[in-house]
Amino acid sequence: MEEVNFGKKHSRLVALKKDRQLLAIRGVTGSPLATTLCCEAARQALTDSELLLNVEDADVQVFKLPEHADATHCKAMLRALPDVRFAGSVLVEPHTGDPILYTENLFLKFIDPLTSVQCLKILDALNLEIKQQVPYAKNAFFVHHRDCRGTHVCSLSRQLLERDDVEYCHPEMLRQGQRRAIHHNQWHLKKTIVSYQFEIDASANVEAAHALVQGEGVVIAIIDDAFDIDHPEFAGPTKIIGAQNFDRRNAARGPRPKNALERHGTAAAGVACANGDAGACGVAPRASLMPLKLTKPLGARAEADAFYWAAEQGADIISCSWGPLEGHWADPTDPRHTQVFPLAASTRLAIEYAATKGRSGKGCVIFFGAGNGNESLDNDGYSSHPMVIAVGACNDQSRRSAYSDYGKALWCCFPSGDQQHPDPKYKPATSIPQTRGIRTTDLSGKFADAAHPAFIESFSGTSSACPGAAGVAALILSANPALDRESVRRILAECCDKIGHADDGPLGQYDQDGHSHYYGHGRLNALRAVQIAIKRRQEQVG
Structure with a gap:
């Protein structure tokens, strides 16, 4: 031993x-x-x-x-x-x-x-x-x-x-790490009719926020496996900023994928900030993207280097849809559910550097997907770090997605797909399918899937929820660039809709501080977040 x-x-x-x-x-x-x-x-x-x-x-x-x-x-x-x-x-x-x-x-x-x-x-x-x-x-x-x-x-x-x-x-x-994914209908952005059949009203109210801001002047760094930076939804002279590849052997390729398996980062980036010109709109379509390719296992020194790079190259927000291996979301006996995963000291210090020194001392706003194991994220050293905002997933019924991790460190949730709930007592409010995912960008060019070229309808998990929340933070900073990291964090809590269901049990209930282990402070409401940010700016001027 x-x-x-x-x-x-x-x-x-x-x-x-x-x-x-x-x-x-x-x-x-x-x-x-x-x-x-x-x-x-x-x-x-x-x-x-x-x-x-x-x-x-x-x-x-x-x-x-x-x-x-x-x-x-x-x-x-x-x-x-x-x-x-x-x-x-x-x-x-x-x-x-x-x-x-x-x-x-x-x-x-x-x-x-x-x-x-x-x-x-x-x-x-x-x-x-x-x-x-x-x-x-x-x-x-x-x-x-x-x-x-x-x-x-x-x-x-x-x-x-x-x-x-x-x-x-x-x-x-x-x-070994794990991407936070489980597998024209952008129901997560607005109330809409999907598939010409069902009306869905479980969004983060993003479309309404776009009438005020769309992420102008904000840089979102996404650390992930690879990015199709030639995708039409990432076009524009200031769209891609500070791109970097932290894989030493393939550094010359930049952040682009080397094969068709490296598609996770492209999907996450699309949720955050796709332009919305060709088939999928991000939460902050006018924000810039800093694509940082990292395919090394967890704990490598390059992991820490990526956070430092983001802070030094001008990122306002850092989004990470990955973390430790998880237990199977529907198997309560899986031993990984109780596995404690500590942070490497190098990664911890780099996260804290970005959170305190980034944005000229105002601090980068750092997001992690809570995880897809239907387990406590408080055991995960990444998403439970006190300077990180942990994001859970909620579904098209305004309930916690069955796989989404929970705990005291969960800060908020954002709409994503779902799986059939493992509890047979779970009864959805309507007959709308519970597996609806998120429409976002997929690989284009030579790696495109012939069935769904350049776009995907089924991106899911807290992999999708995390960059969605990062996009909301970009809208907040676009409305009020003077806000520091902690102010953005508080606005994200204050703007939330208190969703849930009576069948959720004690973990789904909100305490006196407005926090729930299942939902954090609730589902993000982008319009309300922007309105609060604008009010703070007016108070600062006054």
């Missing part, structure tokens, strides 16, 4: 165990691992094995060996290959079996009173090589000890954390 502590401050001890049926392979820098594993010796070692995880940018792959395999022999065969740097067992979460990779880098932050010269002297004395001095926290580095390999990096981090001059220290741990 290996133990990792993420720091003295926000301390969280995570116990991990080795799974000897899982095999991690790391290639030598500059030698593509995929090519190496095509040789005859590698094929023999990995016969009947299943590829579980491929971190292309780091030349790491994880395989599940068949039960009959001799793991020791397989490792020995792979280690003999000249382009294999490491082949060994994989650490997993004890309760869920989810694999956790670790690089041989450590995130290390010294206490603030030390000078930079003192930090460098200590690193030199400890034989730690600097891989990156991070710009979003004082006295913080990613470092490497050339004699430390495998799980020894965990014991080294524990030793360093015992020092009085060290505040945070942990290995760069990579975990």
Whole structure:
């Protein structure tokens, strides 16, 4: 059993165990691992094995060996290959079996009173090589000890954390993430007749808000898998700002997708700020888009770099429709429902930098999708961070979507699709189908789906709700750019409609502060949010 502590401050001890049926392979820098594993010796070692995880940018792959395999022999065969740097067992979460990779880098932050010269002297004395001095926290580095390999990096981090001059220290741990999605009718924007049959009145009242503002002058950064920035709905001289690709190997491609599987970011961006010229309108159609491509596993240092980049390049809002692996929304026995997922210290500090230093000190407004596991988001270090706005999903019946995560950290909800409710006692108010998704942008050009070129009707989950809420924040800042992050957060709470149903039970009820575990402060009402922002501006002038 290996133990990792993420720091003295926000301390969280995570116990991990080795799974000897899982095999991690790391290639030598500059030698593509995929090519190496095509040789005859590698094929023999990995016969009947299943590829579980491929971190292309780091030349790491994880395989599940068949039960009959001799793991020791397989490792020995792979280690003999000249382009294999490491082949060994994989650490997993004890309760869920989810694999956790670790690089041989450590995130290390010294206490603030030390000078930079003192930090460098200590690193030199400890034989730690600097891989990156991070710009979003004082006295913080990613470092490497050339004699430390495998799980020894965990014991080294524990030793360093015992020092009085060290505040945070942990290995760069990579975990599988999950996009917050479940699978001409833009019912989430206005009261409308959909499919020429049903009248839906469960929107965030966005169309009415557009009569006042449409997101002019606001930049929405979306961190996601890829973006079709050539899509007609993202056209215009100031539409795309500060685009960046944080995948080292494919950086030259920019944020564009490299295959048809990378379509999640395009859909999320469309919900937030599609122009509305060709087939789908975003909540803030005149806002600019900062597309930040990030496909690395959770916890990678590039994750923190993306938040820092957004803040430094002028983002007003940051939207993230991703997070830890979740339990199945309809299976109450899934062990992932109770899995606690702590934030890497590097990511925590970068989020806090963006939230406090962004927008010239007014702070970037940061959104995360609450999650789609029908579980408590309070266990999720990303969406429950106090400087993050966690967004849940509600359906076309003005009720919580069956999969949407809940808890005390939930701030608000925004319309999205739904799944059939797992509770047989759940009775929808009408016969309108409960699986209606959101119309938004999809891949165009060479990756377009022949059935739905450039647009999709079924985007769903809190993946869709999150950029929708980010779009409402863009309308607020367009109406009143002087507002700081906390003021926007309060307006988002104040503007909400108190939706719900008598069958929701205690978690659906609103407390004396107007908060519900199922709905946060309720469903966002964009028109009311803009009206409040305008009133605040008039009060400031007066």
